[in-house]
Amino acid sequence: MHSDSDVQFAFEKWDKDIGPHRNLFDLRLRELWHSYDLIMLFVRRDFVSTYTQTILGPLWYLIQPILTTITFTIIFGGFAQLSTEGLPKFLFYMSGVIIWTYFASCLTKTSDTFINNAQLFGKVYFPRLAVPVSIVISNLIAFAIQFVFFLVSMVFFALRGFEFHPNWLILLTPLLLLIMAGLGLGFGIIISSLTTKYRDLRFLVQFGVQLLMFATPVIYPVSSIPPQFQKLIMLNPLSAVVETFRYAYLGEGTISVGQLAYSFGFMLVAILIGAVIFNRVEATFMDTV
Amino acid sequence: MSNTVISIENLSKAYQLGKIGTGTLHNDLKVWWARALGKPNPLLGIGLQDFGNRKGETVWALRNINFKVNRGEVLGVIGRNGAGKSTLLKILSSVTAPTSGHVKIKGNIASLLEVGTGFHPDLTGRENVYLNGAILGMRKAEITRKFEEIIEFAEIQQFIDTPVKRYSSGMYVRLAFAVAAHLEPDIMLVDEVLAVGDAAFQAKCLGKMGDVANQGRTILFVSHNMGAIKKLCGQAIRIHQGQLIASGDTQTVVDRYLSDSGAELGPSERELENNKNRSGTGQAKIIKIALMDNNGIKNKIIGIGKPFQIVIDVGFESDISKIVIGIQMANQDKVHILNLRSDGQNRIFGPFKQGTKKTFIVDIPGLPLYPGIYLIEPWVGEHGGKRIYDHVYDAMQIIMESTGHYESESIIKKGKGLMFVDCEWEESSLNSII
Numbered sequence: 001m002h003s004d005s006d007v008q009f010a011f012e013k014w015d016k017d018i019g020p021h022r023n024l025f026d027l028r029l030r031e032l033w034h035s036y037d038l039i040m041l042f043v044r045r046d047f048v049s050t051y052t053q054t055i056l057g058p059l060w061y062l063i064q065p066i067l068t069t070i071t072f073t074i075i076f077g078g079f080a081q082l083s084t085e086g087l088p089k090f091l092f093y094m095s096g097v098i099i100w101t102y103f104a105s106c107l108t109k110t111s112d113t114f115i116n117n118a119q120l121f122g123k124v125y126f127p128r129l130a131v132p133v134s135i136v137i138s139n140l141i142a143f144a145i146q147f148v149f150f151l152v153s154m155v156f157f158a159l160r161g162f163e164f165h166p167n168w169l170i171l172l173t174p175l176l177l178l179i180m181a182g183l184g185l186g187f188g189i190i191i192s193s194l195t196t197k198y199r200d201l202r203f204l205v206q207f208g209v210q211l212l213m214f215a216t217p218v219i220y221p222v223s224s225i226p227p228q229f230q231k232l233i234m235l236n237p238l239s240a241v242v243e244t245f246r247y248a249y250l251g252e253g254t255i256s257v258g259q260l261a262y263s264f265g266f267m268l269v270a271i272l273i274g275a276v277i278f279n280r281v282e283a284t285f286m287d288t289v
Numbered sequence: 290m291s292n293t294v295i296s297i298e299n300l301s302k303a304y305q306l307g308k309i310g311t312g313t314l315h316n317d318l319k320v321w322w323a324r325a326l327g328k329p330n331p332l333l334g335i336g337l338q339d340f341g342n343r344k345g346e347t348v349w350a351l352r353n354i355n356f357k358v359n360r361g362e363v364l365g366v367i368g369r370n371g372a373g374k375s376t377l378l379k380i381l382s383s384v385t386a387p388t389s390g391h392v393k394i395k396g397n398i399a400s401l402l403e404v405g406t407g408f409h410p411d412l413t414g415r416e417n418v419y420l421n422g423a424i425l426g427m428r429k430a431e432i433t434r435k436f437e438e439i440i441e442f443a444e445i446q447q448f449i450d451t452p453v454k455r456y457s458s459g460m461y462v463r464l465a466f467a468v469a470a471h472l473e474p475d476i477m478l479v480d481e482v483l484a485v486g487d488a489a490f491q492a493k494c495l496g497k498m499g500d501v502a503n504q505g506r507t508i509l510f511v512s513h514n515m516g517a518i519k520k521l522c523g524q525a526i527r528i529h530q531g532q533l534i535a536s537g538d539t540q541t542v543v544d545r546y547l548s549d550s551g552a553e554l555g556p557s558e559r560e561l562e563n564n565k566n567r568s569g570t571g572q573a574k575i576i577k578i579a580l581m582d583n584n585g586i587k588n589k590i591i592g593i594g595k596p597f598q599i600v601i602d603v604g605f606e607s608d609i610s611k612i613v614i615g616i617q618m619a620n621q622d623k624v625h626i627l628n629l630r631s632d633g634q635n636r637i638f639g640p641f642k643q644g645t646k647k648t649f650i651v652d653i654p655g656l657p658l659y660p661g662i663y664l665i666e667p668w669v670g671e672h673g674g675k676r677i678y679d680h681v682y683d684a685m686q687i688i689m690e691s692t693g694h695y696e697s698e699s700i701i702k703k704g705k706g707l708m709f710v711d712c713e714w715e716e717s718s719l720n721s722i723i
Contacts, residue, residue, distance in 0.1 A: 012293075014394060014395055017391060017392070018380060019390070020387050022386075041423045120406060120424070122379075123402045123403045123406045124382065124400055124407070125383040126423075286384055
């Protein structure tokens, strides 16, 4: 039994329909795009709040990679005598450390999205992906500062007469960063979604990232390892990025288009799976977190 | 095209009591695997209902809610604590998804479930206005346009470039509310946020809400403050244990709610003629007591700090020339907190003839007590003498409730001591005081 108004009602156009289940692939990317301002404000907040009331301020972005690079230079370059393909040791490690750090910080920080923002998410709705996306952009600022330092170091070493060969592949830098950002974000939001139920994963991420660095050619070049292991190392989608980055700026590294395409594809899959899981968890995580 | 902007259809939301999940990944996988094969949950006790891969009971925060809201309507949502009001707003604002049912919405929606959401203590007032505004759904250009207005509303012009961690709590909530008050969504969800600021600022907030309502926006307003609900809302719905039990014009719904809540706790009026728990000579006898809130409604639930009346009927059994009326109040530990007596205010009543009956009313301007249940003991005594004609020990219970009179009410809990006092705290360096 339908009255006229009921029938009319059924054909009405609604802007939003909130139901128990969302379409798996309804990722609300348009909404995310519309929260561009919000993302940039989050970036600003992270930047300002991290360094207020510190003496060195953003210099902290430099201290960590420099100390890491020096440590690597002494231990792996000095004591362990690992090959650096004839490149200045400092530059070799520095190049690996900064691009690796970008990935690692994207991953570890986005993996805490739900837990760190539970309070905020419980009170107001905005596209949740804005938070991890803003983290990836924040980290890009840190990378930029480190990158400038890397360029300065290159000039310094060049003036001292060391040989290395930057080449046109440096044009690929944005692509390399995109792959690192995407991999960090993709895995980060997968972990973040799972930690709403299993907190253990947070601890796993902490040292998992450290271990992963040894499976990536950060402290050694791919060319220096036995051929049967090279294949294995190149299965790691991060390897090609680090090697290409190093080749572009320093002129040594093992690169191929296929490898890069593999990393890129891997990144796309990680992002897609991450976004789908994140989207699913987001709907009700307030009830379980 | 109908005028409906929110349509809520069979909305239900279940929450899990107790532990979420089976606690271990191993058990979760076992349950999940069994389900994939179509077998029953292996961890479930016999006769228990299966709620996904979880163990334990569910509680329905909302059950089959249906209603529609028209454009421009200001709808009050009332109900006791835990009735499901906040859950409803959370679903409407997409913070959490319903368990079943649908909500359909036309236009954009902004929710104010809390003021100052996302404020960062290290950022300045200005930066927080932008951040908070963006979190609530405003574009940057829009915030810039309204910036001056927001600062003016919050009354913190000279502190706008100071980090908010150095603000007083009053400044903080004023700024937070100011941002929220300048949102311009089609539909606005408001949850108890009016309980901020001092009385003057609250009045200003209510005024602002009224303006918003007059601009033709649709508002859903959850509050325990019946005064504010009546003032702002044309329509109201009442939720009780997750179910919609009343809807209609505000006056009717609110009155019914108040009288029901009174009934749940015993009546707000009591005959005392045959009460045995009393002492005194019996020359005068307290025969009835009633409580009235500041809306003039018989109500035993009184907001802390809110004025109310106690009405006492006294019958005289013999001729009495002059009497003093008194009210004692005790907490649940039987500690006496107050003894109000009419001669304290130079009010001495009488003379009265035998057989007459009189009503006495005491206006109490508001009590700074912690929320809780208190006992009222009325008494009648001789003026200028020591004789007590009548003293009823358990005349009535009064429930003091937090209803947003004080700025700091949101954090009031029963502390040590008897009274709650709304005071200001400051820190200063040593020599500035000397």
